[in-house]
Amino acid sequence: MGNCQVTDAAAVVIQHPGGRAERLYWPTSASEVMKNNPGHYVALITLYVPEEKQDGTLRLTRVRLLKATDTLLLGQVYRLITSQEVMKAIQARKIEKMKKRQAEVMERQQQQRIGIDDEVVQVGKDGEDKEDSEITDQVAKQERDRHKTTSKQSAARPRHWRPSLPSIAETGS
CATH class of the missing domain: 3.10.20 (Ubiquitin-like (UB roll))
Incomplete structure (x- = not known):
C-alpha cells in the first residue's frame, strides 16, 4: 500500500x-x-x-x-x-508582435528625426553666413536619402510570383 x-x-x-x-x-x-x-x-x-x-x-x-x-x-x-x-491565442500573439514592431519603427523614426534636427542645428552653427535655403536643401537631401534606404530595404523583400499574361477564356464549340 x-x-x-x-x-x-x-x-x-x-x-x-x-x-x-x-x-x-x-x-x-x-x-x-x-x-x-x-x-x-x-x-x-x-x-x-x-x-x-x-x-x-x-x-x-x-x-x-x-x-x-x-x-x-x-x-x-x-x-x-x-x-x-487556440485561434484567440494566435490572434493575440499576432497583435502583440505587430504592436511591438510598430513601437520599434516609431522609436527608430524618432531617433532619425532627432539626428536630422541635430545636424540642422550643427549646420546652422557652423555656417551662420549660409542662407536658409541651403539648410533647407540639405535637410531635403537627407530626407530623400532616408527614403532611398527604406525603398532599398523593401526591394530586398521577396515578392510572390504572379503570371504576367492574362487568362484566356475558353470557348466551347
Missing part, C-alpha cells in the same frame, strides 16, 4: 476544459487523445519562473501545443484546449 504515490507519478494527466482530470497509465499519442475529444488540441503545461524573480513570488504556466505525432509522456500534465481558444 505504500507504493501508491509511485503509480500516480507514472501517469499521464489530461486536464479537460470542464475541470475533469483523466489519468492514463501508458504512453499514448496526441492524435489518439484528439480523436477521443474532437474540436480540442493537446497542450503541454509547464511551470515557468522568470529569471529576474527567482524568489518564487511569480510563477507562470506555459502552454505549448503538441503536434498530432507527439507522444504524451508519463509524469507530465497535459491540457485539452478548444480550437477557439
Whole structure:
C-alpha cells in the first residue's frame, strides 16, 4: 500500500476544459487523445519562473501545443484546449508582435528625426553666413536619402510570383 504515490507519478494527466482530470497509465499519442475529444488540441503545461524573480513570488504556466505525432509522456500534465481558444491565442500573439514592431519603427523614426534636427542645428552653427535655403536643401537631401534606404530595404523583400499574361477564356464549340 505504500507504493501508491509511485503509480500516480507514472501517469499521464489530461486536464479537460470542464475541470475533469483523466489519468492514463501508458504512453499514448496526441492524435489518439484528439480523436477521443474532437474540436480540442493537446497542450503541454509547464511551470515557468522568470529569471529576474527567482524568489518564487511569480510563477507562470506555459502552454505549448503538441503536434498530432507527439507522444504524451508519463509524469507530465497535459491540457485539452478548444480550437477557439487556440485561434484567440494566435490572434493575440499576432497583435502583440505587430504592436511591438510598430513601437520599434516609431522609436527608430524618432531617433532619425532627432539626428536630422541635430545636424540642422550643427549646420546652422557652423555656417551662420549660409542662407536658409541651403539648410533647407540639405535637410531635403537627407530626407530623400532616408527614403532611398527604406525603398532599398523593401526591394530586398521577396515578392510572390504572379503570371504576367492574362487568362484566356475558353470557348466551347
